Every structure is written in C-alpha cells, then in structure tokens.
Amino acid sequence: MPRLPPSLFWRARREISPMATYLLKACRDLESTANELRWIREHVRATPSPVFPGLRTWNLCERRGKGVPLQYVLGTQPFGNLDIKCRPGVLIPRPETEAYTLHLASLLSQEQQSSPAPLSILDLCTGTGCIPLLLLSSLLTPPAAPPKITIHALDISPLAISLATHNHAHNTALNLLPPPTPQTPHTLTFTRANIFHPLPAPPHHQQPGGTIDLLTANPPYISPAAFATDTSRAVRNHEPRLALVPDTSTSTLTDYAAAYNCLPQDIFYARLLECAAELRPRRVFLEVGDMAQAVRVVGMVLRDGGAGLGGYYATVEIWRDEPEVERVEMRRIAGREVGVRGEGKGRGVYLFQGDV
Amino acid sequence: MLRPLTRLTVSLRLARAPTHAHHGFPAAAAAPFTTTTAAPLKQMPPRPKPPPESDLEESFLKGSGPGGQKINKTSSAVQIKHIPTGIVIKSQATRSRSENRKIARSLLALRLDELANGDQSRTAIVGGAKKKRSDSAAKKSRRKYKKLAEEAAEATGKETTLKQAEEVDVEEGKAAEQEAAERVMQSETGNNTNAQK
Ligand SMILES: C[S@@+](CC[C@H](N)C(=O)[O-])C[C@H]1O[C@@H](n2cnc3c(N)ncnc32)[C@H](O)[C@@H]1O
Numbered sequence: 001m002p003r004l005p006p007s008l009f010w011r012a013r014r015e016i017s018p019m020a021t022y023l024l025k026a027c028r029d030l031e032s033t034a035n036e037l038r039w040i041r042e043h044v045r046a047t048p049s050p051v052f053p054g055l056r057t058w059n060l061c062e063r064r065g066k067g068v069p070l071q072y073v074l075g076t077q078p079f080g081n082l083d084i085k086c087r088p089g090v091l092i093p094r095p096e097t098e099a100y101t102l103h104l105a106s107l108l109s110q111e112q113q114s115s116p117a118p119l120s121i122l123d124l125c126t127g128t129g130c131i132p133l134l135l136l137s138s139l140l141t142p143p144a145a146p147p148k149i150t151i152h153a154l155d156i157s158p159l160a161i162s163l164a165t166h167n168h169a170h171n172t173a174l175n176l177l178p179p180p181t182p183q184t185p186h187t188l189t190f191t192r193a194n195i196f197h198p199l200p201a202p203p204h205h206q207q208p209g210g211t212i213d214l215l216t217a218n219p220p221y222i223s224p225a226a227f228a229t230d231t232s233r234a235v236r237n238h239e240p241r242l243a244l245v246p247d248t249s250t251s252t253l254t255d256y257a258a259a260y261n262c263l264p265q266d267i268f269y270a271r272l273l274e275c276a277a278e279l280r281p282r283r284v285f286l287e288v289g290d291m292a293q294a295v296r297v298v299g300m301v302l303r304d305g306g307a308g309l310g311g312y313y314a315t316v317e318i319w320r321d322e323p324e325v326e327r328v329e330m331r332r333i334a335g336r337e338v339g340v341r342g343e344g345k346g347r348g349v350y351l352f353q354g355d356v
Numbered sequence: 357m358l359r360p361l362t363r364l365t366v367s368l369r370l371a372r373a374p375t376h377a378h379h380g381f382p383a384a385a386a387a388p389f390t391t392t393t394a395a396p397l398k399q400m401p402p403r404p405k406p407p408p409e410s411d412l413e414e415s416f417l418k419g420s421g422p423g424g425q426k427i428n429k430t431s432s433a434v435q436i437k438h439i440p441t442g443i444v445i446k447s448q449a450t451r452s453r454s455e456n457r458k459i460a461r462s463l464l465a466l467r468l469d470e471l472a473n474g475d476q477s478r479t480a481i482v483g484g485a486k487k488k489r490s491d492s493a494a495k496k497s498r499r500k501y502k503k504l505a506e507e508a509a510e511a512t513g514k515e516t517t518l519k520q521a522e523e524v525d526v527e528e529g530k531a532a533e534q535e536a537a538e539r540v541m542q543s544e545t546g547n548n549t550n551a552q553k
Contacts, residue, residue, distance in 0.1 A: 027430075031448075035431055039451055070430040070451075078452030095416070095432045095453050096424050102454075222425060232427045244425050289424050321423060322416065344416075345423050 001233070004028065019058060022065030026234070036070055037061070043074045069234045080134040082171050089159040091243035093130040096321050096347050097218055097287060101131050103323045104214065104285055105138035108146075112139075118148035120210060122281065124195050124217040124272065126153035127243060129164025129188075131216050136188055137177050149186035154193040154200070157242060164190040196252045196271055199279075215281035219268035220246050221289045226265070262300065265289070269297045276351070277309055284313075284351040291346030294318045295333055298349055302334040310336065315352035320344040401478045404469035406461040413437040416453070417446070436460045443467055 004024065012020040012033055020033050023040075027033040040060045044053045064073045071077040071086040078084070079093045080102055086092050108119065119139065123132045132151045139149055155161055168188055171177045180186050193200050222231065222244045235244070246267040248254055253267050260270035269286060276284050288294045298318065302310040310316070316336065317328075321344025328339045340346075417433040432453035435446045445467065447460040470477040 032431055035448055039430075069428050071428070078450070078455065080454050091425070092428055094424060095429070098453060218425075220425075226426070230422060230426050232421070235426060235428050239428065287424070289426065290422060347424065 001028075019061045022061040025065045026067050036064065039070070039074070040064070067234055067237060069238055072238060079130045080138065082130070082133055082137055082167075082176050083174060084128050084130050084133070085163060085167050085170055086128065087159070087163055088238065089240055090157065090163050091127045091239055093128055096344075097130065098134065099321060100285065100287070100319055100323055100348055101134045101216075102138060103319075104216070104283075105135050106324070107283075108135075108139060108214065109141075109144040112144040112146050116144075116147055119146045119150070119213050121149070121151045121214045121216070122212050122279070123151065123153040124215070124275070125219045125243075125268070126155045126164055126190065127157075127160050127218070129153060129160075129167045129190060131218065132188055133164075133167060133171060133177065135214075135216075136186060137171070140178060140184060140186070145184055148184075151186070151188040153188070153190050154195060155190070156192065156194045157240070158192055160243075161190050161192045195268075195275065196256070199275060212279050212281040214283045214285070215272075215276060215279065216285050217268070217272050218287040219272060220244050221265055221268065221287070221293060223263065223265035224248070226289075260300070263296070266293065266296055266300070269300055273297075273300055273309060280312065282353045285319075285348055287348045288346060291318070294346040294349055298333045298338055301349065301351065302336055309351065310334075313351040313353060314355050315339075315350070317341050317350040317352075318346055319348045319350050321347050323347075323350075400482055401476070403462075404465040404478060406465040407438060407440075407468065411439050412461075412464075413439060414457070417448075432456055434460050436464060438464055438468070441468070441471070 008030070009021050009024060012024045012030060015030065016034050016037060020030075020037055023033045023036050024030070027036055040057055044056045044060070049056060060073050064070055069086075069092055071092040072088050075085060075087070076083055077086050077093050079098050084093055112119075121132060121135060123129075123135075126132060132153045136149060136151060139146060153164065155164065168177070168190070172179055178184065191200055220243055224245055227236065227241070227245050231244070246253055246264055248257070248264050248267070256262075256267050256270050257264060260267075262270050269288075272286055286297060288297055295318070298316060301313070301316060317339045318331075318341070320340065320342035323342035325341075325343045327343060328341050330337045331340050332338070341350075414434065414436045417435055421427050430451065431448050432451065433446060433448035434453065434456040435444060436457075437444045443464065445460045445464045447456040447463065449459050450456055466477070466479050470479050474480070
C-alpha cells in the first residue's frame, strides 16, 4: 500500500479533528475518516460508560487506526434491520450477504402470499447467525408471515455458536425480532457441528422426512494463495482464517478435493452439494467469491458429481451482488442455459426446484 | 409542477442515532432506544412521499475490489437517481445499507418538494425551526465541553487544553445541526412503522 502524504494528515487534523489523524491510517481518505469518526462518536454517546467520552473516543480511534476492523472496535454491524454483534474470532457480515439474504426472503414471502405453508430452513457455516436471523426477521414482517418457521443453523466454531445465540437474544431484546407466539410459532436453533461429518439429526421439532425449503451457506471460499494476495489487510490480520480459507491441513478436506477433483477453494461446495443431494431442499443458495467460482460451482451441480442435482433443480442461476435488479443474461455452462441475475460481481449459485 | 433539471447532485450527510426504534415489532416490549423518536414538530407540513421505485435508478457505491469475504468495507453508501428530473442523491449517513436506502429516498422526496413548493416546502419551513434549535444547542454544548475538558484534565492528569475543548466544540456544533436534520428524517421514517401497526 502506498504511503499517505503528510499533507493529508494535516488536512484531516484541520478539517475534521485531531482524532481523525489516527483514523486516516486505516480509512485512507478524508470522506471515510469523517464518516467513521462520526460513527465512533455516536457509539460513545449511545453507550453509557463511567469513562469520559473524549477518552473513549480517543481509545476507539486509536484501535481503529491500528487497522482493527471498525465492526470489532464498535462491536456491531447493521445487517438489514438487525443489529449484529461482532467479536474477534467470528467473521463480520458483509453487505453482499445482506443483499441476497433480503432477496431470498422476498422470494419466500411472495410464495407465502399465494400459498401460506410452514417453512423449514437450514443454514450451514452460520458465523454470527446473520443469515438465519435476517431471514427470520424479514419473513415475519407482515403481510406474508408463514404459519410456522423452523430454522436450524450450524457452525464448527464454538465462538460463532455462542455469538449467534447471543445475537438471537440481543435482537429479540431490541424488539427487532418478535418472540414466538401461538400465532407465529417459530424456532431458531444454533448447533456446533462440522459439516464434513454426518449432519446432526434435525432437532425434535422438525418432522422426520419433512422437506427443507431453503438451504443457505456462505462457506470459506478463498484459496491460500488468494488469502495472501487478494484480501485486505484488515481481513487478513484480524478476521479468522477458519472462516475464509478451507483448511487443507486436514485429511477430511483434502480427501474431498481428491474425490471431487476440485480446487482447494472449492472444497466446501463439494460437500455442500453432497448435503443438497441428500436433503433435497426446494431451494439452495451458496455464496461464492467471484464469477469464475460461480461457474465452477454450477459445473459441479450439473456434472455427475452433483449426484443428479442438475435434473432435480429446474432453475440453476448465478446471482450477482445485487440480485433484486431485474436483469438476467443467459450463459451456457456445462451444456445448459444458466441465468445470470442482477448487477455487480458474481456472488452466488441459486438452485430452485420450480421455474422462476 | 417540476421544472426539468439537467443534473444536480445533492449530497447530504446526516448524523445517525441508533436506528432500532423504527422497525420494531408491535408485539413485544418497547426498544430501549425509543428516545430517538423526536417530539413532533409543531404544524409542520406533512412529509412528502418518495417517488415510485420505477422512477429511480439505484447504485451501491463500492470500490473496484473483489468484494465478499476478501474485503471488509465499513460504509455502504447508496446513490439514487430520479430519472424524470436527473436529481442524484447520495447517502452515507449510517453504517446500515438498508437505512441509507431509506434516507436517500426521504432526501429525494424533500428535494422534489423544495423544487415544487419553494418557500412553502417542508425543508424551508422545518429549516427555520431547525436553525433556532441548533443555535441554542451549540451554546449549550460549548459550555458543557469546556467544563468536561477541565474535569478530564484534572481527573487524568493529561494535558487537555481549552483549545482542544474548543475544537471538540466546533465538531459537536456541526453534529448537533446534523442530528436535528436526522430527527426530521426519523420522525418521517417513523410514519412507515405506524402504518404497519
Ligand atoms: C465465511 S464465514 C460465514 C459466516 C456467516 N454465514 C456470514 O455470512 O457472515 C464461514 C463460517 O464457516 C465456519 N466453518 C468453517 N469450517 C467449517 C466446517 N467444517 N463445518 C462447519 N462450519 C465451518 C466458520 O467458523 C465460519 O463461521
């Protein structure tokens, strides 16, 4: 990264505040420096503490200036209408994830409007729990609340599971998620599990043999090489590698790579598609890192390794960063016409049993 | 009636108070942040409605990088363009993408109202009231910060000069004004929630 000119630090000091000079090191331009200083001050104002506010602001700016992500410094990230708590050791939710989660919720809501039915959702690699929490909150928003929602979410990391559980309670306490009522019975459970092992039996409230309506996953999808060169410094130095890079030091994962003949960054998709073949969810959405990875995953779905998934899902799409934008281009992948929906970078692969 | 405009960029930055208040579910206990709902402004013109979505072109301003897990941006700036007039509104008021989208639409509604109604627009009328309030807020905050800075200097033994206190003061004055604007927006977004109840 090029060094910032000293004149920029003077301008930050003069035009924003002396505290801005700390932030500038991490923010790197005056506009985001001013924004972040404002958000830090608002946080200090909104959270009571016996410590003098000026000192707290100063300390937070200093930590941020050392490159710690703002979400870890402030302890939160807004996600849809929710307030998601963030802690070191658990990946910070990204805006791209927010965009497709809201789009998935609106597809499910539309369906509920014409034919209300109980919904069952499974989220793998849940992290902070942001995806199932936002799905739940959006689905419960009138007018199309389903009669019953059952969500099950898994992660290998105990830190993630305890944070996700805390996020559920936190957003319920803030009144952003309603507590279950006899009119809208819903359950959301977070369980620690390694998805490369047989998935834990569905919790008691999920009928055996019942179909899953939606399977979501935002798995680690960065190769070791790209981790070293393509990730931003805040990500590389402060976010958990476990959440970002498939761990190829374990034989379970390398066995998958060998069996499915896939790249190290694609290993989770081999396993996730295996889960999809077993559970046959009506819809599947898997986040990916870029268009090239999206095309590879579609290839895995359509070829034999996808265990006949190509025949099972009438709709196979690639979603870009903004899938709600009404634009679909067709692209031929592995002998099939695949819709590429929305605007922005390639962000995920969507499978649906029905037609769009 | 709107005069067609060539291109006009309005970029407003607003301070953000916690946004939890306006999406609450009616069933449960009140959120702890309901204090952010401002006292209703007296005899203000009604909030202008944002134009239909079909008149808008929205873009999310992000860097040219890969996005997703590889980077971690803190701001989710949103830009909307009103196609009939060419007006462009950018909002990076909050850390919330969803909130910025709503704020951009409210700002656009106010801007269109200004163009259509001039002196009689909500912004013009609210603006008069806002100035009065922020003048007195700035005075209060100046006194408060001088006092706090003196206390802090004693308490911590750190060198906190009055000059520093004054710098904080200027900043806070600006923030107070921004917050007043934010309260306007919040009472407006509050209308949405009321409609839901
Ligand atoms: C990219 S993060 C996604 C977090 C969250 N869903 C989101 O969108 O912000 C990937 C998550 O997968 C979890 N993970 C990694 N390996 C796993 C495994 N073998 N089984 C289950 N979860 C795993 C990590 O702990 C991490 O929380």
